[in-house]
Each structure stands twice: as C-alpha cells, then as structure tokens.
Amino acid sequence: MIPEIGHFALALALALAIIQSIIPLLGANKGRLLWMQSARATSIGQLALVTVAFAALMRSFVISDFTVVNVVENSHSLKPMLYKIAGTWGSHEGSLLLWVLILTLFGAGVSVFGSNIAEALKARTLAVQAWISTGFLSFMLLTSNPFDRMFPPPEDGNDLNPLLQDVGLALHPPFLYLGYVGFSIVFSFAVAALLEGRVDAAWARWVRPWTLAAWMCLTAGIVLGSWWAYYELGWGGWWFWDPVENVSFMPWLLGTALLHSAIVTEKRDAFKSWTILLAILTFSLSLLGTFVVRSGLLTSVHAFAVDPERGLYILFLLALSIGGSLALYAWRAPMMEAGGVFKPISREAGLLVNNLILGVATGTVLFGTLYPLFLEAVADDKISVGAPFFNATFVPMMLPLVLLMGVGPFLSWKRADLPGVWQRVRFVAILSIVATLVNWYLQEGGPLLAHLSILLAIWLFLATLREWAMRIRLFDVPLSDSWHRARNLPRAAHGMTMAHAGLAVAMFGFIGSSAWKVEEVVFVAPGTTIEIAGFEVDFDGVERVRGPNYFADRGTLSVMKGGNPVTTLYPERRYYPIAESSTTESAIRSTLAGDLYASIAEPASEDAELSGAWTLRILYEPLVNFIWLGSAMLILGGGLSMSDRRLRIGAPKRKSVPATTTAPAE
CATH class of the missing domain: 2.60.98 (Tick-borne Encephalitis virus Glycoprotein; domain 1)
Incomplete structure (x- = not known):
C-alpha cells in the first residue's frame, strides 16, 4: 500500500507542476497578483508530495520490501542499514526521484525565502522551474517508475553494487545532485529575466546566493567522489578524467565563471547578457550529464541506465530546454543595454579574462569527452581520449588563470593602475620565486611544469593573504584596529579570501601527488x-x-x-x-x-x-x-559568501516595470 501512495503522490506532483507552469506565468503577463502568488502554494505542495514519494521508497528499502522491483535489484536483507538507505538513490529510478526532490526543494526555497524578489519575476521563475519538474516527473512516471511491483516476491534481493557500499558513495550523489539541480533555479531566473526582458543589479543580487549554494554542493559532490575513488578503487588515483567525472566537472567550471560574472553585473551593471548565457549553459551541461549517465552511452560504475528509450526521452527534454532557452536568448539578449564601460586594465577586464579561460577550458573538456562517443556513433570507430590529452591541454590553460587570480583582487573597478598594483605585490612575487627555488633544491629537480605550478600556487596563496591583510591594514595600524576592521569586513570578502586560498592549497595536493608520487x-x-x-x-x-x-x-x-x-x-x-x-x-x-x-x-x-x-x-x-583540505576551504569560502548580510536581507530596490507591454490609450 505504501508504494502505491508514493506512486500516487508523484502523479499529484505532476498535476501541480503543470498548474504551476501555466497559472503564475499568465498572472505575471496579465498583472494578476493572486495568480502570481499561487506559485508559492503549488511549489510547496510539489515539495511535500515528492517528499512523501521519496519517504515511501526509502521505507521500502529500510524494511526490505521485496515486492518492489527497485528494492529487489538494489538491496539485500543482510546489508548494513546505512547502505539500505543509500540504496534509495543507488539506482536509476531512485536517483531520478532524488533529482526531482531536489528540483522541487529549490523551487520551494525561492517561494519561501524569496520575499524580497519582485512578484512578477518570482512567478516567472517558479513557472520555468515547474516546466523542468513537469519534464522529469513525466519521464519518471512514464519510463522509470520507482514503485513497480514484483509478485511473487523473491526471498531476498540482489544487493547493491559493492563499489557503492561506502560512506563516500552514500553521500556523493545527494551533494552532486544538489549542485546539478541547484543550477536549475539559476537557469529559471535567467529564462524569467529573458521573458521579462530585463536584467539589472537587483536580478544579479537575487541570483548570487542560489548560484553559491549550487556551486558549493557541486564542489562537495565532486570532492566526495574523488575521495571515494582514491581510497576505494585501489589504484591510488583521485581523478581519472572519466567521461562521467567530466560531465560533473564541466558545470562546475561554468558555474565558477557564472559566480564571477554575476558579481560584475551586480557591481557595475555590465556582462548582463553574458551572465544570462552562462546561467543557461551551466544548467544545460547539468542536463547533458544526466543524459550521458542515463542514456546507455557509457558503461560505468557511475552510469545508471542502458535503456535507449529512456535516453531518447531525456534527449527530447534536453533539446527542448536547451534549444528553447537559447532561442529565447537569441531573441531577447540584443535588447539588453550594454551597462558600465571599463578600461582594458581593470577588475572588469580581469574577470572577463577569467570567464573566457574557464569557458575555453570547459569547451576543451566537452570536446575530449564527447568526441569519442560521436566518432563511434558516426564511423563505428572506437578511440580513447584520456588523461594524457586532458593533462596536456587543460592543465596549461589553467596556469594563466591562477596568475590572474592573484592579481585580480588588487585591480580597481573601471580603471586600474598597473604600477600601483606591482608596488603592492612585488614582495609576494619575490617570496614566491624564492620558495619555489627552495622546493626545487629539496626535490632535487623534477618536472619543470610541476615547479612552475608550485610557483603559481605559492603566488596565489601569498597574494590572497596580502590582499586580505591590506583590507584590514594588518601591521599598518594597531592590532585591535585590524581586528575591528576584520569583523566589519563583509563576509563575502572573507569568503573570497578563503576560496582563493583554498584553491592554492588544493593545488599543492594536485601537484605533489602527481609529480612526486x-x-x-x-x-x-x-x-x-x-x-x-x-x-x-x-x-x-x-x-x-x-x-x-x-x-x-x-x-x-x-x-x-x-x-x-x-x-x-x-x-x-x-x-x-x-x-x-x-x-x-x-x-x-x-x-x-x-x-x-x-x-x-x-x-x-x-x-x-x-x-x-x-x-x-x-x-x-x-x-x-592538501586536496581535501583545500576543497574544504573552497566550500567554506562559498558558505561565508552566501552568509553575507547583503545577500540575506535583500537586493537593491528595483523600479517597477509594467506587467504588459500594451501602450496606454491616448
């Protein structure tokens, strides 16, 4: 009976998603407040119903209900309780249900915590989120029902894949999906802004905390997967450039670019159309990852399904969401005003170069991941693109970005003074070179690229600390004054320092464990x-x-x-x-x-x-x-930034815009 309740709850959630995808959007277009506010009730209702369904499936795993096909195929009565619970999302159907649960969680989060968001924009955002929910709920009900029954039931189950019976893999999918699916709400904000025809500083402020939340969770999910591979698979590696690893890494790269681009949109009213495009592409890559692991294209411990019918359904959803949003972008983006101007040497220019490098790096990983699949489909010719290709292309591309990360925070908005910047960082540069030479001596040589990478990691770490010390005037004023300045510094500034220093620390681990293993x-x-x-x-x-x-x-x-x-x-x-x-x-x-x-x-x-x-x-x-330590610092830095009071209490006031474009009567 309980599985049937879960199945019925999913059907009701689909009905609510369809309602939410239509009524609030019509309300925003017609200026009807009650219709717009209906999105709050439907989004919370969706979350409640999908939670009921997820709890029903989890109960089936906990009590080993072998009348449910999903439990039979992914559990066993002797399995430890932790892995019985983890079995809930250890299959294609269960992980898809977790996907939809997180999707509705973010929608309900915007409706509950987005009281400072303009009603029309919030209604459009939640309607777009409901479009995504409709697609995945229908996919689950039509092709991937997690509550299918089996009669007569077997005496016991087939057990979960032993590689997945691990704490790291029990936590890895929920965090990874919180990141993947978290970018859906950023995508919904972007499409809603295109429908409204307006992007401004207020919009960027509203988007930032949700982007940070998704980015932090995706970081945690990737790191947990890397940590699991390191200690569980027995070969001592923490990253293999596996295609399924890559499809989680690509949204992370573009999500990082999106975080920085949104800052420019908020601070300088620039990069507006570029920020919208990044929001669309980041979630598009999340959908691409979903397609890759569920379409049967790959056989991997990470992959769930090998049913081409399911793959075609996801491919249709992928084409509809990506194609529709990019078509809307092509129509609306040229109408957006350019925003603030800046000189070639400025913080805006530095962040633009940051975005371009991350974008090209994402394209490189995308090409290396999909080209073998494309070649096999077209020419029936199998090739392998692995670590040598990615190490030779991706890694050198990242080194200029690390150099820029150390300089960027010292640049002023609009126009920067390079001699002044050099005056602030020259001691850091000299100290970095000396430390690298000492390391070269202690290591008795080694790969030149490794020592260059160590130089840049030291540079980034010391430059980040130098910039933070300048903010609080450390050693320039009494220590009590510096402490007071540090306490009054926005948390986003502390978060940036922590994240940039965390990347430098993680680089020490990447380099040391690769070059001197x-x-x-x-x-x-x-x-x-x-x-x-x-x-x-x-x-x-x-x-x-x-x-x-x-x-x-x-x-x-x-x-x-x-x-x-x-x-x-x-x-x-x-x-x-x-x-x-x-x-x-x-x-x-x-x-x-x-x-x-x-x-x-x-x-x-x-x-x-x-x-x-x-x-x-x-x-x-x-x-x-140092990889795990630096990754923890990255996540903590994101958390500090997200807790910034400016993001918690509201966005800049936004001028009202007409709900419709109808011209007033003469």
Missing part, C-alpha cells in the same frame, strides 16, 4: 620487505575475515622508518557472494606531508614460483591531503 607493484609472500620513500614495509601475511554481507582476505603490513615502528596497515580484498563481485579496500597512513597507501589483489597462485604470494600495490603520495 612513488609507486611499487610487487609480488609478496609473508616475510617480504619493501622499501619506499624512506619507509620499510614488512608483509606479515593474509587472514580470512567475515563482514555483514561479505568475506575478506585481510593483509597485515608492518611499517617502520629508520628502524622505528610507525603503524600497521590492513588492506583487504572483499568478496560479496550475493552480488558475486569483489572490491579492493585500501589501507592508508595519512599525514599532512603525504600518504602511505597500500592495496592487495588476488594471489598469483598460477605460477609455481609465486604460489601463495599476493600482488601488493604500495604508494607514497606527497601532499595528497
């Missing part, structure tokens, strides 16, 4: 000793242990350094009998300086000389934890 893959038997990065690692053997729904071969590694015990590592090779698959559970000794990382594979018993031996992969990854 040490790896050994060897066959080992009890008593074998491996030396790596100054550590002596003794392989003591393997024992069989049992988990709640798996068996594991657990290795024991005694780690010493300079003859002194350091730690003991216990890598595992797990076998899940219900799913009939195995996973690698790495063991990691983590410090801020670097990680000692170990994983074991199947014994090489086929070879008589190696009978009883195991394959041991052991790595030392310098500075890798």
Whole structure:
C-alpha cells in the first residue's frame, strides 16, 4: 500500500507542476497578483508530495520490501542499514526521484525565502522551474517508475553494487545532485529575466546566493567522489578524467565563471547578457550529464541506465530546454543595454579574462569527452581520449588563470593602475620565486611544469593573504584596529579570501601527488620487505575475515622508518557472494606531508614460483591531503559568501516595470 501512495503522490506532483507552469506565468503577463502568488502554494505542495514519494521508497528499502522491483535489484536483507538507505538513490529510478526532490526543494526555497524578489519575476521563475519538474516527473512516471511491483516476491534481493557500499558513495550523489539541480533555479531566473526582458543589479543580487549554494554542493559532490575513488578503487588515483567525472566537472567550471560574472553585473551593471548565457549553459551541461549517465552511452560504475528509450526521452527534454532557452536568448539578449564601460586594465577586464579561460577550458573538456562517443556513433570507430590529452591541454590553460587570480583582487573597478598594483605585490612575487627555488633544491629537480605550478600556487596563496591583510591594514595600524576592521569586513570578502586560498592549497595536493608520487607493484609472500620513500614495509601475511554481507582476505603490513615502528596497515580484498563481485579496500597512513597507501589483489597462485604470494600495490603520495583540505576551504569560502548580510536581507530596490507591454490609450 505504501508504494502505491508514493506512486500516487508523484502523479499529484505532476498535476501541480503543470498548474504551476501555466497559472503564475499568465498572472505575471496579465498583472494578476493572486495568480502570481499561487506559485508559492503549488511549489510547496510539489515539495511535500515528492517528499512523501521519496519517504515511501526509502521505507521500502529500510524494511526490505521485496515486492518492489527497485528494492529487489538494489538491496539485500543482510546489508548494513546505512547502505539500505543509500540504496534509495543507488539506482536509476531512485536517483531520478532524488533529482526531482531536489528540483522541487529549490523551487520551494525561492517561494519561501524569496520575499524580497519582485512578484512578477518570482512567478516567472517558479513557472520555468515547474516546466523542468513537469519534464522529469513525466519521464519518471512514464519510463522509470520507482514503485513497480514484483509478485511473487523473491526471498531476498540482489544487493547493491559493492563499489557503492561506502560512506563516500552514500553521500556523493545527494551533494552532486544538489549542485546539478541547484543550477536549475539559476537557469529559471535567467529564462524569467529573458521573458521579462530585463536584467539589472537587483536580478544579479537575487541570483548570487542560489548560484553559491549550487556551486558549493557541486564542489562537495565532486570532492566526495574523488575521495571515494582514491581510497576505494585501489589504484591510488583521485581523478581519472572519466567521461562521467567530466560531465560533473564541466558545470562546475561554468558555474565558477557564472559566480564571477554575476558579481560584475551586480557591481557595475555590465556582462548582463553574458551572465544570462552562462546561467543557461551551466544548467544545460547539468542536463547533458544526466543524459550521458542515463542514456546507455557509457558503461560505468557511475552510469545508471542502458535503456535507449529512456535516453531518447531525456534527449527530447534536453533539446527542448536547451534549444528553447537559447532561442529565447537569441531573441531577447540584443535588447539588453550594454551597462558600465571599463578600461582594458581593470577588475572588469580581469574577470572577463577569467570567464573566457574557464569557458575555453570547459569547451576543451566537452570536446575530449564527447568526441569519442560521436566518432563511434558516426564511423563505428572506437578511440580513447584520456588523461594524457586532458593533462596536456587543460592543465596549461589553467596556469594563466591562477596568475590572474592573484592579481585580480588588487585591480580597481573601471580603471586600474598597473604600477600601483606591482608596488603592492612585488614582495609576494619575490617570496614566491624564492620558495619555489627552495622546493626545487629539496626535490632535487623534477618536472619543470610541476615547479612552475608550485610557483603559481605559492603566488596565489601569498597574494590572497596580502590582499586580505591590506583590507584590514594588518601591521599598518594597531592590532585591535585590524581586528575591528576584520569583523566589519563583509563576509563575502572573507569568503573570497578563503576560496582563493583554498584553491592554492588544493593545488599543492594536485601537484605533489602527481609529480612526486612513488609507486611499487610487487609480488609478496609473508616475510617480504619493501622499501619506499624512506619507509620499510614488512608483509606479515593474509587472514580470512567475515563482514555483514561479505568475506575478506585481510593483509597485515608492518611499517617502520629508520628502524622505528610507525603503524600497521590492513588492506583487504572483499568478496560479496550475493552480488558475486569483489572490491579492493585500501589501507592508508595519512599525514599532512603525504600518504602511505597500500592495496592487495588476488594471489598469483598460477605460477609455481609465486604460489601463495599476493600482488601488493604500495604508494607514497606527497601532499595528497592538501586536496581535501583545500576543497574544504573552497566550500567554506562559498558558505561565508552566501552568509553575507547583503545577500540575506535583500537586493537593491528595483523600479517597477509594467506587467504588459500594451501602450496606454491616448
């Protein structure tokens, strides 16, 4: 009965979405306040109904209701409770329901917390959001019903993919979808502004907190996925340029550009049409990611569906939303006034270059991701575009952006004085060069690109701190005065400092763990000793242990350094009998300086000389934890900016515009 209630709730939510997509829009066009305000009730109603449906599906997983096909295919009675709950969104149907839940959550959020938004714009925004809800609710009800029944029910389920039975993967999809789907409300704001024919500083102020929220969640989702890949897959990498990784990274890149472009629109009334275009393209890339992982184009642990019918439905939604919004943009964008003017050397120009680099970088990733799929579809010829291509194209493109990020905050609006900027940053530049030379000496050489990247990371970190110190006049006035200035500084300024410094910190991890990683893959038997990065690692053997729904071969590694015990590592090779698959559970000794990382594979018993031996992969990854530390700083910086009082209490006053374009009678 409960699954039927969930299914019925989805049908009612679709009806409300259709109403919301029409009535508020008509109200905005005709100037009828009650019709416009109906969007509040329908958006909250949608959220309530989809929440009921999601709770009904989660209950089916929690109690192991094997009359529901989704539970049978993605759960098991012996599975730990956390992963039973995570199984709710571990399938195509369940993840799509989570997608729609977040979609309605953002719509209801605008209706509840957007009291400072003009009624006509809010009505149009919520109507556009309802168009998206209508598309995905109909997709779910027609092709992907999460409540399909199975009679007679089996005695037990097939279990969730063992690779997904992990804390990182339990949290990764919700955060990733909060980012993906969060950009839908920014898209809705952009289309609503085009329908209204007006973009101004007030619009940019209203959009910024929602953009920040989506960007923060997408950052968290990507980082959780990277962290999971690092410790779970057993090869010690945190990014593989997998197509499904790329389709989450592209909206992040354009979303970063959108954040900076919206600042210019708010502060200087410029970049208006460009900001609108970025909002459209960012969500379009989110939809593209949804199409890629649900259309059957890819076979991946990240991919959900292989049904071409579903792929065609999403392709239709993709063409309708992207094609319609871009057509509207082409019609309306030329009518928008240009806004403030600025000199080639100014903060506006710096942010424009920032946007162009991020845009070109996104295009590069898009080309490398889709070209193999396109070539296979057209010529039936399979090629692989992987890490070598992206590292050779994307990474060098980002280095000028890092240089610019250090300079940008020192530039003035409208027109900047380069000699004055150099006067402020010359000490930072000299200190960065000295620190890089010291690192070169300590590392005894190494890749030139790695040292150049380290130079830019140090530059960005020190320049960011220098700019913040100048804001509070640190060491120029008494410390109590600097503290007072810091407390009165807008939180968005603290957020920018934290985020830029966080990117520099993460770069240390990216560079160190890539350029100076040490790896050994060897066959080992009890008593074998491996030396790596100054550590002596003794392989003591393997024992069989049992988990709640798996068996594991657990290795024991005694780690010493300079003859002194350091730690003991216990890598595992797990076998899940219900799913009939195995996973690698790495063991990691983590410090801020670097990680000692170990994983074991199947014994090489086929070879008589190696009978009883195991394959041991052991790595030392310098500075890798700076990736997670810097990413946390990025998210915290976004949170500080979003909590800025100016974004919480309202936007600049907006002059009223006529609800219709009908000319008054003479």
